[in-house]
Amino acid sequence: MYCNDSIIISGVHCGDIVSVFADTVGQCKKGYQKPYVQGCKIFLGNGIVRMERKHLYAKNLKPVGVAIEMTATVSGCPVIGPDCLSSNLALLQNLPSILCGHVLNPLQNEIILDMCAAPGNKTSHLAMLMGDQGVIIALDKTESKVKNIVKRCQQFSLHSVHTFVCDSTRSVKKISQPCDSEEQQKLVLQGPPFIQESFDRILLDAPCSALGQRPQLANRITVNQLKSYPLLQRKLFHSAVSLLKCGGTLIYSTCTVTHEENEGLVLWALKHFPNLDLVPAVPVLGGPGLKGSGLTEEQRQCVQKFGPPLVGSDCDIDTIGFFIACFRKKSTVDVT
Numbered sequence: 001m002y003c004n005d006s007i008i009i010s011g012v013h014c015g016d017i018v019s020v021f022a023d024t025v026g027q028c029k030k031g032y033q034k035p036y037v038q039g040c041k042i043f044l045g046n047g048i049v050r051m052e053r054k055h056l057y058a059k060n061l062k063p064v065g066v067a068i069e070m071t072a073t074v075s076g077c078p079v080i081g082p083d084c085l086s087s088n089l090a091l092l093q094n095l096p097s098i099l100c101g102h103v104l105n106p107l108q109n110e111i112i113l114d115m116c117a118a119p120g121n122k123t124s125h126l127a128m129l130m131g132d133q134g135v136i137i138a139l140d141k142t143e144s145k146v147k148n149i150v151k152r153c154q155q156f157s158l159h160s161v162h163t164f165v166c167d168s169t170r171s172v173k174k175i176s177q178p179c180d181s182e183e184q185q186k187l188v189l190q191g192p193p194f195i196q197e198s199f200d201r202i203l204l205d206a207p208c209s210a211l212g213q214r215p216q217l218a219n220r221i222t223v224n225q226l227k228s229y230p231l232l233q234r235k236l237f238h239s240a241v242s243l244l245k246c247g248g249t250l251i252y253s254t255c256t257v258t259h260e261e262n263e264g265l266v267l268w269a270l271k272h273f274p275n276l277d278l279v280p281a282v283p284v285l286g287g288p289g290l291k292g293s294g295l296t297e298e299q300r301q302c303v304q305k306f307g308p309p310l311v312g313s314d315c316d317i318d319t320i321g322f323f324i325a326c327f328r329k330k331s332t333v334d335v336t
C-alpha cells in the first residue's frame with residue numbers, strides 16, 4: 001500500500017502485522033486517528049507496517065514509498081508498484097493496453113496521431129515501437145494532463161512525440177489542402193486543427209465509462225454520465241476518420257465493458273462510414289466481441305474483448321475489461 005493513500009491509526013508501529021481495508025464510501029479521511037468501524041469497508045489482505053503516523057502526517061512532510069508491505073492479498077495478485085521498477089527503464093501497463101500499440105503497429109517515419117493521449121502511456125509505447133523515428137502527435141483536451149505526457153516522454157528521452165492541448169472533436173481543419181508528404185509532416189508539427197487525411201495511423205483510446213478498471217471496489221458513475229460517453233466517442237471517431245489517410249489504420253479502444261461504447265460503436269461506425277473496413281485486430285490475445293451484440297460472426301472475430309474470465313466466456317486471460325477494434329480506410333468517400 002502506497003503512503004499517499006494510507007490511513008494508519010495511532011499506536012501502530014513499524015514491524016507490526018496489520019490487516020488492510022479499503023473504504024468504499026469515501027468517509028475515512030486521510031489522517032483519521034481511530035479505528036474506522038462504522039463505514040463500509042472491504043478487507044484487502046494483511047501486511048507489515050513500514051511507516052508510522054509520524055512518517056506520514058507530520059507538517060511539511062511529503063512522504064513517498066511503501067507504508068504497508070502487503071504479505072497476503074485477497075486478490076492473490078503480486079504486489080507491483082512504481083518502486084519495483086526503475087522508472088527510466090520500464091513502464092507498467094496492463095496487457096490489453098500494451099496490445100493496443102502492437103495492433104496499431106506504427107512503423108518508423110510514419111505520421112501517427114494519438115487523439116486522447118494523457119498520461120501518455122500508450123504514446124510512449126508507440127514511440128518506442130517506432131524506434132523514436134517519425135512523428136507522433138499526442139493530443140489531450142486537458143492542459144495539466146498534457147504536461148504529464150511531456151513528463152512521460154522526457155522520462156524515456158523520446159523526441160518523436162509532439163504534444164498539444166486540443167479538444168480532438170475539433171481537431172480537423174474545415175478546408176482541405178492537398179500537399180505532398182514532406183509538406184504534410186511540416187503542417188502537422190504546427191499543431192491542430194489538421195488538414196484531412198494527414199495521418200498514417202490513428203489511436204483513439206477513447207474517454208469511456210472505465211467500468212473495466214480493476215480493482216474497482218465501488219463505482220459512483222451516474223446514469224447520465226454513462227449515457228454521455230457514446231456521443232463523445234462518436235464525435236471523436238468522426239474526427240479520426242477525417243484525419244486518417246486512405247489505406248491508413250484506426251484503432252478504437254476503451255477500458256469499459258458496455259455494449260454502446262464497444263460493439264455498439266463498431267456497428268454505428270460501419271453503418272455511417274462506408275469507406276471503412278473492420279479488419280482483424282492482430283495479434284490476438286483477447287476473446288471475440290459479445291454474442292448477440294449485432295456484429296456478425298466474422299466481425300465478432302475481428303475485435304478483441306478482455307475482462308475477468310467468466311463462466312462461458314471465450315477468453316480465459318484475467319485482465320481489466322478492455323475492447324479493441326481495428327479499421328482500415330479504403331477511400332475518401334464523404335461520410336453521413
Ligand SMILES: C[S@@+](CC[C@H](N)C(=O)[O-])C[C@H]1O[C@@H](n2cnc3c(N)ncnc32)[C@H](O)[C@@H]1O
Pocket residue numbers: 097115116117118119120121122123139140141142145166167168169205206207208
Ligand atoms: C482513456 S484516457 C487515455 C489514456 C492514454 N491513451 C494512455 O494510455 O495513457 C482518455 C483521455 O481522453 C481525454 N479526453 C477526453 N475528452 C477529450 C477530447 N474531447 N479531446 C481530447 N482528449 C479528450 C481525457 O482527458 C483522458 O486523458
